[in-house]
Amino acid sequence: MQRPAFEGPWKLAVRPYGPDEDFRYGSLMMSGNGYLGFRGGFPDFRKEEYAGCIVSDTYDCADGKWKELCTVPNALFAEVRLNKRKLSIHDSVDSRAGHALDFRYGETSGTASGTDGDLCMNFHRFASFPHLHCVWQRIELTSETGCRIDFLGGIDADPWSLNGRHFRTMELDRESGLLRADMVTSESGLPVSVVSGLRIQGTEPGPELHRERTGLYLVLELTVPPRRSIVIDQCMSVYSGNDTPDPGAAALKDAARGMSAGFDTELMKHRAHWDGLWQKYDISIDGDEEIQSLVRYNTYHNVIATPAHTDHLPIGARGLSCQAYQGAAFWDQEIFNLPMYIYTDPPAAAGILSYRYHTLPGALEKAKRLGYEGAYYPWISGDSGEELCPDHFFIDVLTGRKIRNHFNDWQIHISPDISYAVWEYYRATLDEEFLRTKGAEILFRVGQFLYSRVHYSPARERYEIIRVLGPDEYHENVDNNAFTNYQTCFALKIAAELFRRLEREDPDHLAKLSSRLGLAPPRVAEWEEMAQKLYLPQPDPESLLIEQFDGYFRHEDILPGPLAERLQKESEYWGWPNGIAFATQVIKQADVIQLFALHPFDKDVIAANYEYYEPRSQHRSSLSPGVHALVAARTGNMPRADEYLRRSLKIDIADTHPPDSGGTFIGGIHTAACGIAWQIVVKGFLGMEVSVDELRFQPRLPRGWNKLALSLRIRGVRIHLEARPDSLSLEAEDSAAAGVSVLVGEDRGILKPASRLVFNGKFVQ
Numbered sequence: 001m002q003r004p005a006f007e008g009p010w011k012l013a014v015r016p017y018g019p020d021e022d023f024r025y026g027s028l029m030m031s032g033n034g035y036l037g038f039r040g041g042f043p044d045f046r047k048e049e050y051a052g053c054i055v056s057d058t059y060d061c062a063d064g065k066w067k068e069l070c071t072v073p074n075a076l077f078a079e080v081r082l083n084k085r086k087l088s089i090h091d092s093v094d095s096r097a098g099h100a101l102d103f104r105y106g107e108t109s110g111t112a113s114g115t116d117g118d119l120c121m122n123f124h125r126f127a128s129f130p131h132l133h134c135v136w137q138r139i140e141l142t143s144e145t146g147c148r149i150d151f152l153g154g155i156d157a158d159p160w161s162l163n164g165r166h167f168r169t170m171e172l173d174r175e176s177g178l179l180r181a182d183m184v185t186s187e188s189g190l191p192v193s194v195v196s197g198l199r200i201q202g203t204e205p206g207p208e209l210h211r212e213r214t215g216l217y218l219v220l221e222l223t224v225p226p227r228r229s230i231v232i233d234q235c236m237s238v239y240s241g242n243d244t245p246d247p248g249a250a251a252l253k254d255a256a257r258g259m260s261a262g263f264d265t266e267l268m269k270h271r272a273h274w275d276g277l278w279q280k281y282d283i284s285i286d287g288d289e290e291i292q293s294l295v296r297y298n299t300y301h302n303v304i305a306t307p308a309h310t311d312h313l314p315i316g317a318r319g320l321s322c323q324a325y326q327g328a329a330f331w332d333q334e335i336f337n338l339p340m341y342i343y344t345d346p347p348a349a350a351g352i353l354s355y356r357y358h359t360l361p362g363a364l365e366k367a368k369r370l371g372y373e374g375a376y377y378p379w380i381s382g383d384s385g386e387e388l389c390p391d392h393f394f395i396d397v398l399t400g401r402k403i404r405n406h407f408n409d410w411q412i413h414i415s416p417d418i419s420y421a422v423w424e425y426y427r428a429t430l431d432e433e434f435l436r437t438k439g440a441e442i443l444f445r446v447g448q449f450l451y452s453r454v455h456y457s458p459a460r461e462r463y464e465i466i467r468v469l470g471p472d473e474y475h476e477n478v479d480n481n482a483f484t485n486y487q488t489c490f491a492l493k494i495a496a497e498l499f500r501r502l503e504r505e506d507p508d509h510l511a512k513l514s515s516r517l518g519l520a521p522p523r524v525a526e527w528e529e530m531a532q533k534l535y536l537p538q539p540d541p542e543s544l545l546i547e548q549f550d551g552y553f554r555h556e557d558i559l560p561g562p563l564a565e566r567l568q569k570e571s572e573y574w575g576w577p578n579g580i581a582f583a584t585q586v587i588k589q590a591d592v593i594q595l596f597a598l599h600p601f602d603k604d605v606i607a608a609n610y611e612y613y614e615p616r617s618q619h620r621s622s623l624s625p626g627v628h629a630l631v632a633a634r635t636g637n638m639p640r641a642d643e644y645l646r647r648s649l650k651i652d653i654a655d656t657h658p659p660d661s662g663g664t665f666i667g668g669i670h671t672a673a674c675g676i677a678w679q680i681v682v683k684g685f686l687g688m689e690v691s692v693d694e695l696r697f698q699p700r701l702p703r704g705w706n707k708l709a710l711s712l713r714i715r716g717v718r719i720h721l722e723a724r725p726d727s728l729s730l731e732a733e734d735s736a737a738a739g740v741s742v743l744v745g746e747d748r749g750i751l752k753p754a755s756r757l758v759f760n761g762k763f764v765q
């Protein structure tokens with residue numbers, strides 16, 4: 001397998017192109033903008049090479065089992081033939097041949113060369129940010145000696161699709177010099193249209209139309225003059241009926257607009273847009289070039305997975321890199337992807353949380369269906385908030401039988417995780433408007449759910465939470481999962497706290513909201529009591545260990561390596577009910593360690609638990625290494641922080657996670673791992689913690705890092721931060737009304753409006 005490598009600070013490339021790696025490179029080199037994801041790959045790639053453009057908000061169920069996003073026809077298809085032979089990357093022997101992504105601007109490129117003659121093709125593609133429905137492609141053909149070629153370009157209407165064909169009808173046509181494909185999705189009946197524009201620079205004879213059953217193309221013969229290139233520009237536009245009532249007309253108009261503006265103008269606007277994004281999200285690291293590129297690469301994927309243009313859509317667990325995980329959100333969204341936006345781009349963060357507000361009806365319906373009150377958020381959430389997670393997610397690969405996983409009805413921590421995120425957003429922004437209009441309803445509805453789900457044990461005189469799945473998905477049907485209990489307690493407390501505050505500060509608003517939610521003060525008093533008496537597994541006085549769930553320590557104590565020897569097939573699912581890990585202490589991912597990423601604990605407790613749980617974790621979830629890096633960095637465990645930082649940042653590039661598990665395809669970009677990159681640096685190495693009245697740092701830079709620079713936006717103040725091994729400087733850009741109280745180690749200072757604060761003390765190493 002050919003591993004991709006960085007070429008300079010902003011480019012990932014694979015040279016030579018490895019055989020049979022089309023799927024992986026397609027995800028790694030993709031270009032996207034939060035509305036669509038155009039997979040990497042060469043212009044002549046078809047479904048066999050996993051060519052696909054995944055479009056948000058097109059959920060459809062083609063095979064009776066999975067709702068997923070559609071891949072739409074490829075309106076940037078292009079094929080070049082020399083002497084009747086296709087120019088293909090798979091046959092290219094030239095040392096320049098390869099595939100790359102410039103992740104500063106989301107530009108996919110590639111070079112392929114002919115086997116006979118000296119014809120060389122470069123292509124360059126980007127999913128426009130200023131025009132979200134548009135993807136551009138430029139092909140340049142060069143030849144030393146000159147040659148005649150056959151060119152075919154247009155719409156390949158038979159794209160790769162993971163779970164069945166998503167279009168029940170398809171019409172292909174030519175209109176106003178553009179090609180169009182109009183489809184209707186199989187189950188949801190959603191109209192989708194793509195339009196393709198083509199321009200060849202120079203004066204070549206007009207192309208002819210070539211129609212196939214699943215494609216519509218323009219064909220022509222071209223002369224490539226010696227030592228001069230010919231340039232072919234293609235523009236694709238895509239709309240669905242969820243964007244506009246007449247997607248065909250919108251796509252035609254958009255493509256025509258694009259064609260008249262031209263590739264160069266559109267690229268310039270697109271780059272300017274990215275420059276603006278990087279001003280908010282970039283982390284600049286001086287002293288470790290590899291980590292620098294990796295952090296940016298991961299941030300790029302977090303950004304292109306986020307539908308920042310709307311507050312009605314989720315961030316998919318695989319972004320828009322492919323259809324795996326149904327283009328839907330998990331808890332990954334709030335705990336892994338969102339925090340970067342909370343501290344750098346509050347409007348984008350508010351949009352992501354608003355999505356959970358808009359999908360409350362789905363969460364209410366799920367709670368009701370399962371016999372609870374309030375909002376039980378779906379484990380897998382698409383556009384509407386209905387539970388998309390099927391009862392049978394995996395199969396037993398030994399027998400072919402379905403496994404009943406209880407992700408959808410027992411993994412309750414999703415609801416308090418969302419409350420946690422609302423509060424994290426509020427602490428950083430003090431956005432009262434959001435809290436009152438949307439946040440309060442989320443917190444109260446989750447409070448109602450938790451109240452109906454938590455159980456009182458008269459024998460133990462405490463509240464408990466039984467029959468759950470914590471973050472470690474190998475152990476289903478456990479009682480008192482520490483992570484879930486702490487998150488629940490936190491969510492009940494903040495809901496009650498907000499209720500009390502509104503009682504004092506905004507009783508009219510509260511009265512209206514409470515009456516709509518059927519919520520009365522006595523119930524809130526019960527939340528308070530429940531939070532107080534909820535069992536929170538405590539560190540053992542001697543070992544300091546927190547038991548992951550009741551009885552965990554009684555399970556067989558074996559490590560993942562030796563346990564793996566019991567597998568009969570590599571792709572077996574390790575968890576409930578018959579997997580090899582289920583009756584052991586081997587865990588899928590951070591669970592108690594995940595708790596430390598969100599709640600304060602003594603350093604000694606964290607260290608003892610880290611030593612215990614880290615070797616027992618298989619890190620089979622891509623969420624796990626990043627959390628281990630963050631917690632290790634925050635507690636000064638620098639060797640582990642470094643190890644897990646690299647491991648997390650390289651999950652996709654080094655291909656550490658097989659795309660299949662328990663017979664289910666879960667490949668593509670691991671968006672949560674991409675999202676946590678920013679957090680590892682800021683919450684981990686800088687030790688940033690934000691409370692309602694202060695901003696704390698406990699910086700410990702990894703060996704070799706000379707300087708770390710980034711921007712934050714806290715309480716509306718844009719702060720430029722620069723950390724060096726022995727100093728930290730914060731500069732407030734805006735002349736905001738109030739200063740921000742900052743604590744660095746033991747030093748305290750006030751960051752005044754439009755001023756700079758420097759700490760020169762020696763920080764803890």
Ligand code: BGC
Nearest residue numbers: 317330331332473621623672
């Ligand atoms: C993990 C979950 C995660 C999901 C989506 C699973 O493998 O165990 O924690 O939410 O993948 O990333």
